[in-house]
Amino acid sequence: MAKAETKKTLQQFDEELKRQHISGQWLYEGLLTACIGGPKPRGEAFIWPWKTVHEKLLEACGVLEESFTARRSLLFNNPGLPTGGTTHTLLMGIQMIKPGEIAWAHRHTLAAIRFVVKGDGKVFTVVDGEKCPMEPNDLILTPQWTWHDHQNPTGESAVWVDVLDVPFLLGLNQPFYEPYPGNKVQAVREKSSDHMQHRTGWVRPSWEDTKERNIPLRYRWKDIEPQLRVLADSPGSLYDGVALEYVNPMTGGPTLATLSCWIQLLRPGERTKKHRHTSSAVYFVVGGNGTTIVNEKAMDWTKHDSFAVPNWAWHEHANRSKSEEAILFSVNDTPIVRAFHLYREEPEDSLHTLAPPQVPATER
Numbered sequence: 546m547a548k549a550e551t552k553k554t555l556q557q558f559d560e561e562l563k564r565q566h567i568s569g570q571w572l573y574e575g576l577l578t579a580c581i582g583g584p585k586p587r588g589e590a591f592i593w594p595w596k597t598v599h600e601k602l603l604e605a606c607g608v609l610e611e612s613f614t615a616r617r618s619l620l621f622n623n624p625g626l627p628t629g630g631t632t633h634t635l636l637m638g639i640q641m642i643k644p645g646e647i648a649w650a651h652r653h654t655l656a657a658i659r660f661v662v663k664g665d666g667k668v669f670t671v672v673d674g675e676k677c678p679m680e681p682n683d684l685i686l687t688p689q690w691t692w693h694d695h696q697n698p699t700g701e702s703a704v705w706v707d708v709l710d711v712p713f714l715l716g717l718n719q720p721f722y723e724p725y726p727g728n729k730v731q732a733v734r735e736k737s738s739d740h741m742q743h744r745t746g747w748v749r750p751s752w753e754d755t756k757e758r759n760i761p762l763r764y765r766w767k768d769i770e771p772q773l774r775v776l777a778d779s780p781g782s783l784y785d786g787v788a789l790e791y792v793n794p795m796t797g798g799p800t801l802a803t804l805s806c807w808i809q810l811l812r813p814g815e816r817t818k819k820h821r822h823t824s825s826a827v828y829f830v831v832g833g834n835g836t837t838i839v840n841e842k843a844m845d846w847t848k849h850d851s852f853a854v855p856n857w858a859w860h861e862h863a864n865r866s867k868s869e870e871a872i873l874f875s876v877n878d879t880p881i882v883r884a885f886h887l888y889r890e891e892p893e894d895s896l897h898t899l900a901p902p903q904v905p906a907t908e909r
């Protein structure tokens with residue numbers, strides 16, 4: 546009888562294990578059963594209106610007088626993510642650089658993209674010694690561990706969107722950072738023939754080994770916009786409209802190893818079908834007026850607003866105008882999710898699933 550009394554309860558045993566920093570798998574049961582049907586979206590759907598952001602950027606110009614090695618970038622914190630981030634993997638912000646200002650060179654293992662809002666082409670970013678002029682709606686990559694500084698020699702302030710893989714990198718505890726030694730700005734490659742960007746197009750030097758990763762790239766709006774207009778004539782995706790992925794010309798894959806950039810056109814009155822997927826995304830409104838509904842939350846957006854769509858949340862986009870198109874730039878974490886074969890979508894897979902247009906058959 547005494548023996549029976551000394552028999553440990555499971556609760557006592559769990560507590561004992563806890564003191565040894567051990568836990569039984571049975572304690573994971575609750576966590577696992579909560580995942581039947583998939584994860585809860587991490588973070589909220591949230592919108593940062595341009596009006597507020599722009600006002601705060603102007604104020605920041607007075608308060609943070611010089612950026613030095615820091616950046617005058619206002620970063621968007623998702624109210625549903627106590628540890629920071631715009632989604633659980635992505636950090637988005639808007640940066641302003643004053644006339645005559647230089648944001649000093651540094652590099653980090655965080656991968657970043659810039660999408661230009663305001664700049665006249667004389668404003669530029671230098672990436673690993675290559676000058677990348679910034680014109681409105683250009684996309685410029687600063688792949689992981691590339692030196693980058695930003696310079697505004699003009700009389701007007703310049704503005705762009707920053708998106709980085711910060712929360713993901715921090716989650717894996719992989720951040721490395723290095724300020725550029727000695728100088729504010731990095732040395733630039735003087736000879737155009739030394740630019741890596743001249744090795745990424747239709748031709749490349751036959752005598753060189755090919756560098757495939759972490760190449761500075763500028764996707765000029767001048768080149769992208771006509772492509773978008775041509776493809777606007779195709780049916781597009783039921784779930785995303787005419788959504789084009791920026792292609793990394795060296796890999797044929799997404800923009801960067803962790804980030805995929807999209808440019809998406811919603812035709813007048815277009816409303817996409819509702820879906821959800823295991824990737825998350827941040828959006829910047831290039832133009833137009835629309836509404837994105839995430840679960841039950843409707844976010845009305847207009848030019849230059851930014852918003853976040855968390856993963857595994859049902860969402861749909863609508864262009865509210867019957868006469869004007871709407872254009873959205875977005876960055877998502879599909880390369881991360883797909884790298885580990887974790888991409889799932891409901892009610893059906895829509896990424897890279899449809900057959901491309903067939904070769905026309907001649908009638909005989």
Ligand code: 1HN
Nearest residue numbers: 616618638640693707709711
């Ligand atoms: C960064 O290095 C830049 O270089 C912008 O312009 C935003 C946000 C978090 C961490 C590093 C830049 C950043 C950033």
